[in-house]
Amino acid sequence: MVLVIAEQRGGKLNRATWETVAAAQQAGGPVAIAVLGAGADAAAAELAAADVAEVIVVEAPAVAEYTADGYVLALAALAAQEQPALVFLAHTYQTRDFAPALAARLGRALVTDVTAVKKTGDRLVYVRPVFQGKLNADVEATGPAPHLVTFQIGAFRADAAARGSSSAPSRTVAVPVDAGAIRQKAEAPFQEARQAVDLSQAERIVSVGRGIKAQEHLKIAEELARALGAEIAASRPICDAGWLPMDRQIGSSGQTVAPKLYVALGISGAIQHLVGMKGSRTIVAINKDPEAPIFELADFGIVGDLFEIVPAMIAELKK
Amino acid sequence: MKIAVCIKQVVTREWQLRVNDAKTWIRDQDASFELNEPDAYALEEALRLKEQHTGEVVVVSAGPARAAQVIREALARGADRAIHVEADALAAADAVTVADAIASAIRDERFDLVLTGLQSDDQGFGQVGVVLAEKLGMPHATIIMEVQAAESPSSGSGPAALRVKRELEGGWFQWISLPLPALLTIQSGINQLRYATLKGIMAAKKKEIRKVTPSPSAEPTQRILNVHFPEKAKKTQMIVGSPAEAARDLIKRLREDARVL
Ligand SMILES: Cc1cc2nc3c(=O)[nH]c(=O)nc-3n(C[C@H](O)[C@H](O)[C@H](O)COP(=O)(O)OP(=O)(O)OC[C@H]3O[C@@H](n4cnc5c(N)ncnc54)[C@H](O)[C@@H]3O)c2cc1C
Ligand SMILES: Nc1ncnc2c1ncn2[C@@H]1O[C@H](COP(=O)(O)O)[C@@H](O)[C@H]1O
Numbered sequence: 001m002v003l004v005i006a007e008q009r010g011g012k013l014n015r016a017t018w019e020t021v022a023a024a025q026q027a028g029g030p031v032a033i034a035v036l037g038a039g040a041d042a043a044a045a046e047l048a049a050a051d052v053a054e055v056i057v058v059e060a061p062a063v064a065e066y067t068a069d070g071y072v073l074a075l076a077a078l079a080a081q082e083q084p085a086l087v088f089l090a091h092t093y094q095t096r097d098f099a100p101a102l103a104a105r106l107g108r109a110l111v112t113d114v115t116a117v118k119k120t121g122d123r124l125v126y127v128r129p130v131f132q133g134k135l136n137a138d139v140e141a142t143g144p145a146p147h148l149v150t151f152q153i154g155a156f157r158a159d160a161a162a163r164g165s166s167s168a169p170s171r172t173v174a175v176p177v178d179a180g181a182i183r184q185k186a187e188a189p190f191q192e193a194r195q196a197v198d199l200s201q202a203e204r205i206v207s208v209g210r211g212i213k214a215q216e217h218l219k220i221a222e223e224l225a226r227a228l229g230a231e232i233a234a235s236r237p238i239c240d241a242g243w244l245p246m247d248r249q250i251g252s253s254g255q256t257v258a259p260k261l262y263v264a265l266g267i268s269g270a271i272q273h274l275v276g277m278k279g280s281r282t283i284v285a286i287n288k289d290p291e292a293p294i295f296e297l298a299d300f301g302i303v304g305d306l307f308e309i310v311p312a313m314i315a316e317l318k319k
Numbered sequence: 320m321k322i323a324v325c326i327k328q329v330v331t332r333e334w335q336l337r338v339n340d341a342k343t344w345i346r347d348q349d350a351s352f353e354l355n356e357p358d359a360y361a362l363e364e365a366l367r368l369k370e371q372h373t374g375e376v377v378v379v380s381a382g383p384a385r386a387a388q389v390i391r392e393a394l395a396r397g398a399d400r401a402i403h404v405e406a407d408a409l410a411a412a413d414a415v416t417v418a419d420a421i422a423s424a425i426r427d428e429r430f431d432l433v434l435t436g437l438q439s440d441d442q443g444f445g446q447v448g449v450v451l452a453e454k455l456g457m458p459h460a461t462i463i464m465e466v467q468a469a470e471s472p473s474s475g476s477g478p479a480a481l482r483v484k485r486e487l488e489g490g491w492f493q494w495i496s497l498p499l500p501a502l503l504t505i506q507s508g509i510n511q512l513r514y515a516t517l518k519g520i521m522a523a524k525k526k527e528i529r530k531v532t533p534s535p536s537a538e539p540t541q542r543i544l545n546v547h548f549p550e551k552a553k554k555t556q557m558i559v560g561s562p563a564e565a566a567r568d569l570i571k572r573l574r575e576d577a578r579v580l
Contacts, residue, residue, distance in 0.1 A: 067495075068449075068459060093488055096437070097461045100414070100449035109540035110414075112445055125544060131345070131441055134336055138544040183458035183501075187494040189487055204579065210332075228580065240508030252488055261579040268332070282577040284569065285555075291336070296551045300572060302558050302565045312566035 003084035003146070004033045005075065006047060007092055009066075011039030013046055016090035016151075018158035021050050023151050024088045025162055027117055027124065032056055032082070033168075036074055038064040044170055051164040056082070057172045062179040069182040071098040076105050077175040084146045086124075091150040093252075103148045109141035110148040113271075115155040128152075132270045133293040153252070153275055197231070197247050204230035204261040207250055207277070208238055211266015211287065211306055215243040220310050221265055227317040228261070235267050251276035265306045269294030286310070320374035320468070320477050320499075322365040323425055324398065325435040325447065326358040328382055328389040332440070342545045344411045354389045357436030361505035363512050364466060365434050366397045372468060372477050375399045377428070381409045381420045387528070394523035395515035401528045413539040414446035420533035421447070422454035430500060431477065437462050437504040452502035459502040460495045462486040464509050 002024040007014040017033075024031040035044045036058035044055045058078055063070040075098075079087065089095045091113050103110035116127040118138070126139045126149060141147035199205060206225040212218060218232075225232045232248060239249040250257055252272040262280035267273060269285070269292055277283070278297055285298035286306050295301045302309055330336075330350045339346040354362075365376045378393040380386045381404040390401045404420045412420075425433070433455065435448030452459035465484035470477065480498045486506050487493055515523075556572070558565045574580045 068461075093462055093486065096445050097449070097485075100444075100446040101453045101459065103446075103540075104415070104418075104450045104453035110446060111541055113443060128443075129549075130443055130546065131330075131336055132332070132443070133549070135338070135345075135546045136549050137546045140542050140544055141540065142542060143538060143540055183497055184460060185496040187496075189491045189493045191491055236508065242511070246490075253486055254490060256489065261573065261577070282573065282579045284573070289335075291548065293549065295555050295557075296549060297553055298555045299553065299577065300558060300569055301555045302569060304562060304565065308562040309566055312562040313570060315563075316566045316570045 001053070001082070001084045002027055002029055002031045002086045002088055003079070003082060004031060005087065005089045006033055006035040006043060007090060007094055008035060008037060008039055008043035011042030013043045014090065014092060015158050016092055016153050017047070018050075018161045019153070019156040020088050020090045020151055021047070021052065022156040022158065022161040023117065025051065026156070027086065027088070028119065029085070032084070034058055034078060036060065036063055036071070037066060048167040048170055049163050050168060051162040052168050055168050055170045057170060059172055059174040060177040062177040062182060065186055066094060067182050067184040067186055068098040068101060069184055070177060072102045072105055073177045073181060074175050075102050077177070078173065079106060079146060081173065081175070087146045087148045089148070089150045091152050095150050099148060099150055106146075108146055108148060109143050110150070111139055111141050112150045113152045114149055115152045129271065132268060134291060152271060154278070192246070196245070199231055199233055199248070199250070199255045199257050202231040202257065202259050204228050205233050205250075205257060205259045205280075206230045206263045206265065207233040207235065207267060208265050209235040209267030210237045212238065215241070217307070218243060220307070220314075224263070224310050224314055227314050228263070230261065230263070233257070235273050264294050264298070265310065267294055268292050269297065320368055320372045320431045321429070322368060322374060322376050323428070323430040323433045324358070324362045324365045324376060324378050324393070325421060325433070325451070326362065326378050326380050326389055326393055327355040327436070327439050328352050328380065328386040329355045329440045338546055342547070343543050344546060347410075352385065352388055354392060355436050355439050357438065357505055357507045359512055360507050360509050361434040361436050362393055362396060362398065363510045364505055365432075366513070367510065368432070368466065368468060372470070374431075374477065377402060377430070379404070379421055379425055381406075381417050381533070383407045383410050390528060391523055392515060394526045395519040396513060397519060398526075400526050402531060403528055404531045404533050406533050409533070411442075411543075413541045414442070414444040414450055415540045416536050418447050418450035418454055419536040421451055423534060424531045426455060432481075432499060433457065433502040435502070435504050437506050448502060448504035455502065457500050457502045458497045459504070460485055460497055461504040462506045463503045464492065464506050466503065
């Protein structure tokens with residue numbers, strides 16, 4: 001059995017859970033989905049539409065709200081009871097927080113950030129990015145079952161998850177979790193001061209990455225943005241350095257945008273950046289490295305020095 | 320506070336990757352190396368905590384002899400001493416092997432706080448920190464963007480607990496409290512980095528680097544069969560020519576083909 005661990009908050013399912021269900025269905029064999037935390041029943045009802053053997057609602061009052069310790073205790077107990085062959089999870093920030101500890105507690109392999117599964121007979125080979133997506137590695141998990149696998153967001157399509165002809169059976173399982181053994185105390189999630197700019201509505205965006213090299217060079221990107229009628233945005237390192245405010249950051253920790261035109265200047269194309277902009281209609285990448293992963297996604301690419309190409313673009317637009 | 324910071328040496332982002340003959344990893348003999356980015360932020364955070372609360376900052380790196388480069392750099396930035404878990408096999412080992420090696424090297428030192436980066440630029444497991452916490456029996460919190468350590472009024476022996484800001488997706492955050500000793504994985508951007516001064520570089524020469532040979536650890540939990548360059552998912556139209564020609568061609572296509580201008 002492939003056991004998918006769903007992610008939900010207050011009954012609202014993380015979309016990536018459906019992607020993980022799709023991955024599990026493709027891996028073959030029966031699939032079960034486990035849901036835990038406050039709101040699990042509502043999320044389980046939604047997941048019952050999937051073509052899976054069953055949906056398991058994990059009952060453990062101590063894990064109503066997420067904590068790393070709570071999830072490790074609950075899921076280690078669940079794995080011992082259910083004996084899955086594989087445990088699949090979405091590679092969300094929450095999964096990053098507990099899955100390595102869960103695997104270590106169980107003494108089992110964990111393969112993270114997987115983008116594809118190759119199957120030959122019974123053997124599964126996982127494809128995962130290394131070197132910030134510049135290379136892919138084919139990886140084999142070793143040691144006894146269950147192997148734990150986390151899937152990169154967007155690697156599988158949520159709508160590829162097969163739905164069943166009738167609702168999947170649901171089962172409630174109580175697992176013992178000692179609330180006193182949970183060492184983290186979590187406060188409610190919050191957003192930093194209201195975002196001043198809403199880039200999700202921008203029609204065109206010029207986005208700068210570390211290739212811009214210095215803060216004073218930002219002005220050529222800003223000039224290009226003006227000439228294109230575009231908003232300025234950036235990859236994380238630019239905002240980390242304080243060259244642009246956090247609310248101009250595109251990516252998994254920042255904003256998600258889908259403009260008509262997205263121009264990436266000196267951005268390598270790490271997955272955490274791509275998830276924030278891959279829905280853009282037309283993507284232009286300007287990068288001096290022909291192997292930069294951003295070119296895998298771009299509609300138009302220019303390999304070259306942005307300090308030569310951007311001024312030429314500005315001149316062209318001003319003609 | 321006695322703080323350990325786990326630092327990894329990785330190839331520079333600028334280095335053009337070359338795959339080894341067996342196609343199982345890179346050929347890094349002629350590569351240039353640097354400190355893994357979030358680890359630099361972890362070190363900075365440790366130095367700041369030491370400035371506030373006194374104590375000691377010890378950097379720990381597991382890797383081949385060349386990792387001494389990033390160890391010296393960290394000492395020059397202000398770390399007090401270093402532990403180098405040295406073995407060639409650690410250059411491309413799986414997360415559990417690395418965490419095992421570090422755990423055995425630091426367990427007896429009884430650190431109050433262990434900091435790691437959240438992810439390495441080369442392997443990108445996002446695992447070593449959290450697995451290490453589990454091996455050391457410490458609570459952990461990940462993707463941390465702020466650390467608050469209040470002196471406990473009673474003990475007078477430094478903070479007994481932390482309140483840390485964890486990054487969630489899409490611009491959300493969450494505060495977590497946890498008792499010390501603990502392990503945190505640090506996110507890039509948590510602070511502004513300081514760089515080594517000449518004085519720091521000179522001082523580093525006298526600092527202790529303890530070398531440890533890892534005892535043969537448990538079986539690795541995963542194995543790389545081969546590495547390959549990714550295939551392009553989309554048909555990218557590459558535009559060539561001089562900068563002026565390429566710019567003209569690009570603007571024309573954005574106007575006429577893509578109709579986005
Ligand atoms: C949990 C987590 C969350 C993250 N969240 C985000 C996020 O929300 N947003 C985000 O962007 N990142 C995020 N990151 C970081 C991400 O992994 C990458 O490190 C980051 O996106 C890299 O930014 P970059 O492309 O600007 O820099 P680099 O990867 O350093 O790339 C710089 C590029 O510039 C090119 N270049 C250099 N000079 C020139 C020149 N003169 N002309 C043209 N090209 C040039 C280089 O070839 C290179 O490709 C996150 C990471 C983690 C682990
Ligand atoms: N060989 C190593 N030596 C020291 N620290 C390491 C090593 N590998 C990983 N780490 C630490 O663990 C973090 C996460 O790495 P990873 O699990 O490889 O993504 C890094 O940011 C480092 O702080």
